[in-house]
Amino acid sequence: MTEQELRAIIFAELRKVAPECDPATLAPDENIREALDIDSYSFLRVLVGLNEKTGVDIPESDYGKLSTLETMLAYLMARLP
Amino acid sequence: MGEFRMPSLGADMETGTLVEWLVVPGQRVQRGDIVALVETQKGLFEVEVFEDGIMGEPLVQAGQTVPVGTVLAMIHAGTEAAAATEVRAAPPLTAPAAGSVAEEPAMAPVVVPPSTGLPERRACSPAARRLADELGVDLATVRGTGPGGAIQRRDIEEAATAQGIAGATVAPPTEPAPSAPGEPAAEETPAVGMRRAIAAAVSRSNREIPHYYLETEIDLSRPLQWLATENRQRSIRERVLPVVLLLKAVAKALRDVPELNGFWLDDRLRVSADIHIGFAVALRRGGLISPALHHVDKLGVNELMQVMADLIERTRAGRLRSSEATDATVSVTNLGDRGVKAVYGVIYPPQVALVGFGRITERPWAEAGMLGVRPCVTATLAADHRATDGHQGALFLEALNRHLQLPEEL
Numbered sequence: 105m106t107e108q109e110l111r112a113i114i115f116a117e118l119r120k121v122a123p124e125c126d127p128a129t130l131a132p133d134e135n136i137r138e139a140l141d142i143d144s145y146s147f148l149r150v151l152v153g154l155n156e157k158t159g160v161d162i163p164e165s166d167y168g169k170l171s172t173l174e175t176m177l178a179y180l181m182a183r184l185p
Numbered sequence: 186m187g188e189f190r191m192p193s194l195g196a197d198m199e200t201g202t203l204v205e206w207l208v209v210p211g212q213r214v215q216r217g218d219i220v221a222l223v224e225t226q227k228g229l230f231e232v233e234v235f236e237d238g239i240m241g242e243p244l245v246q247a248g249q250t251v252p253v254g255t256v257l258a259m260i261h262a263g264t265e266a267a268a269a270t271e272v273r274a275a276p277p278l279t280a281p282a283a284g285s286v287a288e289e290p291a292m293a294p295v296v297v298p299p300s301t302g303l304p305e306r307r308a309c310s311p312a313a314r315r316l317a318d319e320l321g322v323d324l325a326t327v328r329g330t331g332p333g334g335a336i337q338r339r340d341i342e343e344a345a346t347a348q349g350i351a352g353a354t355v356a357p358p359t360e361p362a363p364s365a366p367g368e369p370a371a372e373e374t375p376a377v378g379m380r381r382a383i384a385a386a387v388s389r390s391n392r393e394i395p396h397y398y399l400e401t402e403i404d405l406s407r408p409l410q411w412l413a414t415e416n417r418q419r420s421i422r423e424r425v426l427p428v429v430l431l432l433k434a435v436a437k438a439l440r441d442v443p444e445l446n447g448f449w450l451d452d453r454l455r456v457s458a459d460i461h462i463g464f465a466v467a468l469r470r471g472g473l474i475s476p477a478l479h480h481v482d483k484l485g486v487n488e489l490m491q492v493m494a495d496l497i498e499r500t501r502a503g504r505l506r507s508s509e510a511t512d513a514t515v516s517v518t519n520l521g522d523r524g525v526k527a528v529y530g531v532i533y534p535p536q537v538a539l540v541g542f543g544r545i546t547e548r549p550w551a552e553a554g555m556l557g558v559r560p561c562v563t564a565t566l567a568a569d570h571r572a573t574d575g576h577q578g579a580l581f582l583e584a585l586n587r588h589l590q591l592p593e594e595l
Contacts, residue, residue: 124469143467143522144426145497155421164416164424 105184110158110177117153121146132174159185187236187260191245193253194225194510195382201225202250203257210242214260219506221257226378227474232507238262379472387531394449395570398529401582403589404550405560411592425490427545428519431562433489433595435517435540436460436481438584444573445538445566445581446515454537454572463513463533464493466500475533476505477513486595521545527563537569538578540585 115127122140130139137147151162151170160183162170170176191201204222214220219231220240241259245251327344408430416424439446439460447456460482463475476496478484484492499505515536520528521544528541543563550559564585568578588595 122469137522141469144428145494148421148424148426152421162421164413 105158107177107181110180110184111173113157114154114173114176114180117150117157118142120153121149127173130173133172135171136173136176137171154180186262187238188256189220189234189240189258189260191223191251191253191255191257192232192507192511194223194230194507195227195386198225198227198253198382200250200252203245203247204229205247206243207231208240210240210258212240214238214240223507226382227472227510228379228503228505230505230507230510234260236260376471379468383472386533390531390534394532394534396532396567397570397575397578398565398567399575399578399582400527400529400563400565401586402548403562403564403586404552405545405562405589408589408592408595409545409560423487425486428521428542429486429490429493430589430592430595431519431542431564432462432464432478432481432493432517433484433486434585434588435515436462437588437595438581439515440482441584442577442581444577445568447537447572448514448535449537449569449572450535457514459514461512461514463516463536464496465516465518466497468501474500474505474510475513475516475518476500476509477511479509479512515540517542521562527565529565530567532567532569537572538581539567541565541567 118125118127118136118140121142125140127140130136136142142150147167151167154160154170154176155162158180160180162179166179169179191203194201201223202225204224206221208214208218208220214234215237216235217233220234221232223230223232238260239262241261243258245255245257251257327340329340405427409427412425412427412430419425443456444454446460447454449455459480461477461479462481463477465473465475467473476499478489478492478496481489496509513533513536516530516533516539518528518530518539519542521542524544526543526546528543530539530541532539541564543565545560545562547558548561550557550561564582566578566582
C-alpha cells in the first residue's frame with residue numbers, strides 16, 4: 105500500500121463520521137478531532153475502520169499517536185502487514 | 186379496540202407529519218412494532234404501537250400534518266382466525282393521490298393539507314427506504330414484492346440494477362445516510378425548526394424549574410486502569426469507552442437515590458421505577474437530541490456500549506424510535522469531548538435532574554497527606570429543587586463516586 109492509498113483510506117473513514125468536512129483541508133500537524141469536531145465515539149469508529157481496511161492493530165494505549173494526519177500516516181505505514 | 190394516535194415526541198411538539206405507513210390494514214401488530222414514520226422538528230422517528238391487534242384502515246394518509254393526539258388508525262382486537270382472513274384480504278397500501286384526501290373530510294382533523302408535490306407513498310420497510318435513499322432510487326418506480334405489495338430491500342436492489350445505478354448490491358446496510366432525513370418545509374430549514382424546539386424546551390425549563398447545582402471532583406484512576414486492562418484483551422471493535430462507565434455508575438447511583446429519577450407532574454414528584462437515561466447527542470448539522478438508553482441499571486458494561494453505539498448511530502441517521510424520543514427519566518450530558526471542565530445543565534422538563542460530565546484530565550490530587558497526579562472528572566448535578574433538596578443531591582454524587590471506585594461491579 106502506498107502512502108497515497110493510505111491517505112485515501114483515512115480520508116474516506118473521516119468523511120464517514122464528518123460528512124460535511126473536507127479532510128483534504130487538514131494541515132499535517134493539526135489535531136484531527138479538534139479540527140473536524142469529532143467526538144470520542146466517532147473517533148473510535150474511525151480507528152475501527154482503519155483497523156479493518158489496513159489490518160493494523162491499534163492498541164488503546166496508542167490512540168494518542170494517531171491524533172494528527174502526519175502521525176496517523178506514519179503510525180499505520182510503519183505497521184502495514 | 187384501541188386508537189393509534191400521533192405521539193408527542195417531545196415536550197414542545199404540537200404537530201407531526203405522517204411520512205409513511207410501514208404496515209398495511211389487516212396486518213397483525215404487536216406491542217413495540219414500528220408501524221409508521223413521523224417527522225417533527227427534531228427529525229424522523231419510527232413510531233411504535235403500544236398494544237397487540239390488527240391494524241385498521243389509516244385515518245391519516247402519508248404526507249398529512251396533524252396535531253399531537255390525532256387518531257391515525259384504529260387497532261382492532263382480533264382472533265388469530267380473523268387476523269388471517271384480514272391479512273389475505275389486505276390491499277396493498279397505496280395512499281390516495283394528494284388531491285383525493287380533501288374528498289374525505291370526515292377522516293381526521295387536518296391542520297396542513299399535504300403539499301401537491303408529494304409522491305405517492307407505499308408500504309416500504311425502513312431498511313429498504315434507507316437503501317433507496319442511499320442509491321438514489323425513487324420509490325415510486327419500484328414494484329413491491331413483500332406482503333401486501335410492500336417494498337423490500339431486494340426490490341430496491343433490483344430496481345437499482347434495472348436503472349443502471351452502480352453499487353446496488355454492495356451498499357453497506359449499516360452506513361447511515363449523511364444528509365438530514367426528510368424534506369424541509371419550504372419556509373424553514375430543519376436547523377431552524379430544531380433550534381426552535383430546543384428554545385421552547387429550555388425556556389420552559391428556566392421559567393418553571395428552580396434549579397440547584399452541585400459539583401464534585403472524581404478520581405478516575407481506578408476505573409480507567411480497570412478499563413485499560415479490559416480493553417487490552419479486546420479487539421478494537423469490542424472496546425468500551427470511559428463514558429459507558431460513567432453512564433452505568435449514574436444508573437446505579439440513581440437506584441440509591443431514586444428521587445432524582447422521574448418527573449415533576451401536577452405539583453408532585455413521580456419517581457420512575459425504570460431508569461432510562463436521556464443521553465445528549467450533538468448532531469453534526471447543529472442542535473442536539475437526547476434519546477433514551479433504556480434500563481441502563483440492568484445492562485452490563487459491554488451491552489451498554491453496544492446499545493449506546495446503536496443509539497448514537499440511529500440518532501445521527503435520524504432513525505430514532507418514538508419511545509426513545511419520549512421516555513427518558515433523567516438526562517446525562519457529556520461535554521468532555523469538547524474540552525470543558527464542568528457543565529451546569531438545563532433540566533429537560535418534566536424530568537427533575539441532569540448529570541453533567543466534563544473532560545477527563547490529569548489533575549493534582551491530595552490524599553492521605555500525599556500529593557499525586559490522577560485522571561479526574563468533574564461531575565455536576567442540576568436538580569429540580571421542588572422535587573429534591575441539596576442533601577439528596579449530595580448523596581447522589583457521593584454514590585456516583587462510590588460506584589465508580591468499584592468498576593468491576595459496574
